[in-house]
Amino acid sequence: MIAERALKTLEFDKVRAQVAEFCTSSLGKQQIEKLVPETDFEKVGELLKEMDEGLAILRVKGHVPMGGIFDIRPHVKRAQIGGMLSAMELMEISSTIRASRILRNFIEEIEEKEEIQIPHFIERKNQLPVLTALQHEIDECIDENGAVLDSASVELRNIRQQLRSAEARVRQKLDSLVRGPGAAKMLSDTIITIRNDRYVIPVKQEYRSYYGGIVHDQSSSGQTLFIEPESVVQINNEIQRLKVREKAEIEKILSALSAKVREAASDLLVLVNILGDIDAILAKAKYGAKNKCTKPAVNNEGYLRLIQARHPLIPIEKAVPNTIEFGREITAIVITGPNTGGKTVTLKTVGLCTLMAQAGLPIPASDGSELSVFRQVFADIGDEQSIEQSLSTFSSHMVNIVGILNQFDEHSLILFDELGAGTDPQEGAALAISILDEVVGRGARVMATTHYPELKAYAYNRKGVINASVEFDIETLSPTYRLLIGVPGRSNAFEISKRLGLKDSIINRAKSFTGTDRREVESMIASLEESRRKAEQDAEEAHEILLEAQKLHDELEEKLNEWNIKKESLENKAKEKARHIIENAKKEAEQIIKELREMQQNANRVIKEHELIEAKKRLEDILPEENPILKKQAKIRERAQNLQPGDEVKVLSFGQKGTLIEKASEHEWVVQIGMLKMKIDESDLEYVAPEKEKQAVKLTTVKNRNPHVKWELDLRGERLEDAILKTEKYLDDALLANYSRVTIIHGKGTGALRQGIHEYLRKHKRVRSFRLGEAGEGGLGVTIVELK
Structure with missing residues (x-):
């Protein structure tokens, strides 16, 4: 398991919080909040595959129906110990079951149409318990607002009918009172209201004796009394008795449904866990789609290749993408350069992308990126000064580094920020070199940033280590945040000072104070930068030419193979057909000769003229007819003798179609095939008739x-x-x-x-x-x- 300190240092919790925002239920959010990077290679691969399936579903379908899911685990657990669930809790259970059924149908539709391959989602769908019967039982008794329906039982329907009838009688009687003669004078307001669950009317204090009955409440001023008239006391008593019966019947219904939930408790808990898993997977996919992330390939060899990677916590429009590759021949990168140049951001980008991939999250990088699954990730980044422990920045860093050196192995990724900083520069540089030697020597993958100029030459003397720096634009006097692999950082103090207006005489005097070796190193770095830029440009052009050439080569080779296979097939068919024709001709000829010999031997029989003509015709019929396809090809070859510029032709040796440009010589034409122009002998060309x-x-x-x-x-x-x-x-x-x-x-x-x-x-x-x-x-x- 990855150490919590590294997760905190690299701000993995902030990435988790961003992903959690894409969950549609509290179940999914809880899953994401517990998300940690895995260290098992097979497990990481499966996590990334299921996330990629989520991306494919969103890409094809646009959305996944995940509404109506509740965290019903507390309800189920209370039902398991014999508790009675409320109508609202039962409604949430029904809604969750319904959501699982809709999701199951959605996945089955994709499976039937075979639009995309989603084996992990299909496996989870198959694991979802089918609880439709329980959902229907709850829906027959509870509505979508969490109220018990009249149809829940015959007894409840009868009670409520009686209750509504009694309430109607009370209202009718009270309505006659509030609308009777003198009511406007004796009542504070001509309305019917409720106090203590009983129907009452608001009577002025001085007229209380007129209506009689029971006083249930009075206004704050005491001028209005809420009286239950004697004429409705009995009906109100009946309403109260009916409400008691209603409550008892509702409790009976809820208890019965709670018992049904108790019977299906284990299946409900499984269902909730699967829905939470699916919600979390889809949240990862939605996060990836929103932030233009991709699924990286993973390996178990310590190799990292991030293509145009961005820091996941920096907005897309502000982040500067970088390509970073190491882990095979090169196992360590030392980044030098000024502050605010982006060195720390680069470290965190590599660390966070690694943690995200191992947690099954897509990473903010281009397609083709690849990351290794590490057993441990260590990070010593930021100001580690500890006032509570009375430790300086240097001491705090060293305490952390000592802990790392005691735990890491060849399957670890280590990130050092400002290695050796906070102490005497000469001693700090020596310590940094020694620590790097230790880490590199034991096979770990490491990235380190430093200010020390001594480390600029470090990579030139150590196998498996390479320099890098963050580019600085002299024209704008600001960093570009672009990482340059293979080039150490160099001081820009003289150039910046000159751009800001410092006199040349002062700058030249300052240069004279620097050592010859330092000036030579700076000159070497400048030369390296120029060479790098030119090499990048040349490599890019050469790569494009190579791709085009390889593409054409592959296409021509494919066509040539197809042509050879087709040619061989046609030759075999022609040979077989010719063999049959020859065999049939030989048999027919032998039969004719036999008949002629029999005629000749029969001296008594005169051979008639028409018999000779018929025998001659049969011999002629033995010859095969001219193939119409060959006739057509002959015509095309005849037309090829009069080829004109602009004609479409087929180059027989390549099996490619092209267009005639011009006559190159007596027997050669310039032919354009795709983007290429070449000279082709006329005998290798076949005219293609236009359609x-x-x-x-x-x-x-x-x-x-x-x-x-x-x-x-x-x-x-x-x-x-x-x-x-x-x-x-x-x-x-x-x-x-x-x-x-x-x-x-x-x-x-x-x-x-x-x-x-x-x-x-x-x-x-x-x-x-x-x-x-x-x-x-x-x-x-x-x-x-x-x-x-």
Whole structure:
């Protein structure tokens, strides 16, 4: 279990509070409030899978019916010990059972349609107890407002009918009194009211003897008396007796229902726990969808790769994303740089993302991120000064560090903020280096921040350690909060001073006071930064070219394989057909020869002319007819002799379609295949006849095309939620432009973006059909959409 100190230091409780806001019941909130990171690799994997199923359900369905769920555990436990539940408590039990039934039907509908794969939700659905009978029994007696219905029993219906009749008689008698002659004079107000559960009228003090009866109350001034007239005393007595009987009958009904709850107590507790689990899972998914989080892959090898990760407690619009990777060859990162540059935020981002993933929460990072499951996470971050213990900042840090060094192992993640700070710089730097050596030497993963310049050279002399820094913009004199891996931080004091107007003479004098070694190190760092920027730019360009080349290579290889398989199949079929033709021809020829020989041997028989003609015709019929497909191909080859620029052709060796650009030489053409232009020998080209229907569609589309709407939409690098919004707008624009076909580029990647786009297209009313692109269209990286 992860230490509570690390959870508090990294503010994991604040993340829990944010997730709890997305719960729809107190059951789910209680689950989230108890949420802690797991340390078992298999358990973490299952938590993330079920959370991802929740994200898929929300993406496809938009919501999950979770209303009407109450925490009925106290009611059930009281029923278990023989207590009688109130009507309101029984109503809450019925409502919770009804909510579980609605949720079960919702999950079963998804399961039947097979829209998405949700095995964890289906497993929980199967575990939900079916308590419909108990719900119906309660609903027959209790309404949705927690009141006992007349239909709860025959006795209760009779009692209430009598009660309503008696109350009507009382009101009738009292109504005749308040409307009688002189009533306006003798009554304070012409109304009927209730005192002590009995019907009374407000009489002025001086007329009390006129009505007689019983005085139940008086006004604060004493001028008005609330009198029960003698004429209604008996009827009011009857009403009280009926109310006593009503109460007894209601208690009898509630006791019977409480007994039913007691019988189903264990099932009800199971049902409540499962509903709480589902509510908590969906709260995680809703949090992820709201904050543009993703499900990370997990490993058990200490490897971390966060792509464009943000601090989860910083608003999205303010957070600066960073990509951080280490844990294999590199097991430690030392971050140097000035204060307020974002070093501490970087540490907390790594720590919090790790804790969130191990708790089954999505992380604020891009698709493709990966985190390790650690047995322990340690964090020494912030001002640790302790007034109560009379410890300085340095002493408090050291107490914490000593505790970490006594507990960590190779399966730990350790985060040090300002390692060695608060003491003599030379001694502090030496201690920092020694502590890092100890942690790295024992195989833990560590990130540390420091001010000490001695640690800038640390990574160059230690295997498995790399420098990093937070970028500083000299132009704006402010940090960019962008993490630079592989480059140590450098002092910007001289540059900042110069930008602020300090004289060059003063700055040059100051530089002369710094040692030669320091100036060389600063110069080396500046050179490294410049080299890094250029290397990043070159690497990005090379990566794009490599991806395009690899894409084309894969598509051509796939087509070539398909062509070879098809060619081999056709050859085998042709050989088999030819064999049958030859065998049949041989048999027929042998039969004809046999018949002719018999005619020749029969000397007494004259062979007639028509018999010879018939035998000759039979021999000619043995020859196979010319294949109409071969005829058509011959015509196409004949047409290929007169190819023209703009003709559509098929490159036989690639199996790709292309367009003729121009004649390269006597027997070569320049052919455009997708984005590529290449010279192809005329013998390798096959003319493709145009289809009139396609030409008509193309002409209509071009005629009505909106020049501001492109034929394709590029979604590479987009998050799924943003990609779906862009796809929705693009399809609207394409329909207005009267397009019948468009292309959506989503790339190959992990396939998550492609799957999400396909799920959205299936539900779009104006999408006729869609398919993955062919080799010449982009292959698995694009989707071709036909619009209605």
